[in-house]
Amino acid sequence: MPEVPEPEDPMVIDASGLVLGRAASLIAKRLLQGQKVIVINAEKSVVTGSRSEVLAHYTAARARGSVRSGPHYPRYPDRIFRRTVRGMLPHRKSHGRTAFERLEVHMGVPDELRSASPVSLDRARPRPSLEAALTLEDIARLLGARLL
Secondary structure (H helix, E strand, O other): OOOOOOOOOOEEEEOOOOEHHHHHHHHHHHHHOOOOEEEEOHHHOEEEOOHHHHHHHHHHHHHOOEOOOEOOOOOOHHHHHHHHHHOOOOOOOHHHHHHHHOEEEOOOOOHHHOOOOOEOOHHHOOOOOOOOEEEHHHHHHHHOOOOO
16 A cells, blocks of 8 residues: 655745735745645735725725625635735636645744744735835725734
8 A cells, every 4th residue: 555645844934024916926836836824913914005095905905795695705814815815726626626725824923833934925015115004904994903
């Protein structure tokens, strides 16, 4: 009987200060390659653009559809992060669905991951000249999330 290969250690990524879309695309690629990814500090990732445009985008998304039939857009930072990564995966196909299941997103740092050394995604860092950006925590509060 063939041996089952050991799964790779999960990649732990600290999302503090990372641009949401750039980080999500890099994470989606890793997930499709079969790697498990754990994201910490999701609420500290940033969305670039003017405050009014970013808020208009997220409030329009939440207003779309109906409560019963959807589409259902999240309000909390970890769920917004997951939804953004899902948009970059072929989530309606089986390999995209299994890739999405390999993603874990946390607000803050859970106790079991305090000793883990997070990987840095330098390609997802904002440009130094960036002035207009909102954190996911700010967006979530403005959408009505009840954060501590």
